[in-house]
Amino acid sequence: MKKFTSAFMTPFRMIIFSYIVSMLIFSVLLWLPVSHNPGVELGYLDSLFTSVSAVSVTGLTVINVPETLSYTGVFFLALAMQVGGIGIMSLGTFVWMLLGRKINLSQRLLIMVDQNQYQFSGMVKLMRNILLLALAIEAVGAFILGTYYIQYFDSIGQAYYQGAFGALTAFTNAGFDVTGQSLIPFADDYYVQLIVVLLIFAGAIGFPVLMEVREYLSSNNKDFRFSLFTKVTVTTYFLVFIIGVIGILLLEANVYYQGMAWHQQVSSAIFHSASSRSAGLSTMDVSAYSLPTLLFVSSLMIIGASPSSVGGGLRTTTLAVMFLTIRSFALGKEEVKVFGRQVHPEDKQKAFIVLSFFLVGVFAAVLCISALEQNNTNVELIDIIFEVSSAFGTCGLTTGITDDLSRPSQLVLMLLMFVGRVGILAFLLSVKRKETKSYYKYPTERMIIG
Template structure:
């Protein structure tokens, strides 16, 4: 019986179970009376939705955090965001090291799956480095923002409380806030926006990239070579960021931006381009944008952040590999080459699988929610597309319809947020059967495609 359970619980399934358990655990903690402000009633469904959104670092919510949760509740919410952002195995590794527990082979394998890594060796060192680096970035961000917030809040405690939560939310790309208005109060404060942007970049660029950058500065660049992953990831991430900012500006320069100063247009464009990828924080009401811009931002949320980061979506490398494959085909080449290296055929297959599953899931979800919300005058198709893209890409931006959706639609959004956090490949590999060697092969025949 035990052996059969061990065979059934593959590392991919164990990771999924771990995230499910954490979501139920935090939902129970948030539901408890000590997590609410006096006189506030929070249903278990609202607590569970908040927990799923926090652990999946999305940011969609049915409640106003500042009006609903007590300081204890905000602490649990922040802890859920930390678990979801850094990864449950990263924090698990920290606990194991804290109690001087030896990390065995199976636990190292779980770490590898959780962080989407190929190298089995050095996993514990990687996790320790990721955790320490993440906490250091969050601490510096909290210190900078908290100190700056002293001029905006009445007490030192409130200033650093707001600054710490904002830094955590930005780095983990969770999208939650304790201001009650996201970053709208700082719409014209470019210093705060700049710090938030740096934290968003740090969380979304990918932990392997951060580790390589740290190693580069520690070795002072002596004979250090960045990996192909880092080169492709950084290039793709910032290229999409620039194209996103330009696209938003072009679509809105004669609409929402009409009459604004150039610096307002600039910061609205770059901030929305960055936050759409997975952060979910906003300096304006997103619903103020026109239909083409909402569709464009939906595409940015679908792309998402980088692999092994706090963000979701199809990820930057998936888009890069698909684009490079199309380019190679157009040039009459069978190999996909970039930066003096050749992309592994298995990675091309994975990119196709991720993109296909994501688009199929997104289309199915939009169709189902449209069916669930028939007759709901507060919800339009563009709102559904935007909300679904936000949930699946774990972005958290919303046109404001979340609280207007039916329970069936909200359950579906929770499923999308969960899949977006654990990763499509982890989900697919969790249902994949063990490979068996075939003792015979059928004759090959060509198929007409396209």
């Protein structure tokens, strides 16, 4: 029995099982009466949806957080966001270290899978550094926002409470808020928006990138070289961000932004281009955007953040490798080269597998929810496309239909949020059958493609 369990529970399945257990635990904690405000009742399915959204750091919700959850409930919600954002194995490693336990090979393998790494060496040190760096960024963000919020709130305690939660939800790209209005109250406060955008960048750019930047700044080594991953990730992330800003500005110039001052237009476009990649925070009612903009923002949510970050989606490196491969094919080159390096053939294959699965998943989910909600007059097709993109990209932006959807449709969204958080490759590898050695080969024959 033990051998069967050991063979069945591969590292990928163990990671997925850990996330499922975490979601169930937090769903129960959020369901407890102590987690609710006096006189408020919360059904288990609503608490389950909230838990899945928090652990997957998405932000879609069927409840109003400050009206529904007590301070205890908000603490459980924040803890779920932290677990989902930093990663179960990062926090698990920290607990093991506090208990003085030695991290064995199987646990190092789980860490490697959870963080999309390719080597065992330095895993424990990496987890420790990631956790300390993440907590330090959140603490600095909480202090800056909390201190600034004193002018907005009645007490210092409330200001730092809002600041701490705001820093956590921005860095983890979770999208939840305890204002009840996201960041709409700060639509004209560019300082708050700047701090939040910087926290979103820090969380979504990827932990390996942060660690390399930290090493570069603290090292006196003049020969230090950034990895290909960091170069491609940073370039792609900010290129898509800039395209997002320009796209939103052009599409809304004569619609929602008409009559607004230029600096209001630019600040709104910058914030929502950054937030739509995975964060899910907003300084306006997103449903006020025009149809083309909603489709454009949906594409940004689908692209998502970087690998080994708090965000989900297709991921920046997937997009980069895909376009670089197409470019090389168009130029008649077999190898994919960038920044003086050659992309591994296996990475090209993974990129197209992820892209194909993602597109099929989005289409299937839109079709399924459309069929389930065809008699729901409060839901339109663009709302469903936007909601599905938000869930699969673990973003959290919504046109406001989440609570109007039927339970089966909400279950579809929960599945999308779950797969979006654990990662498509991890999900596919968890169901992959064990490879068997082939003792013979079939003749090769060409196929007509395209």
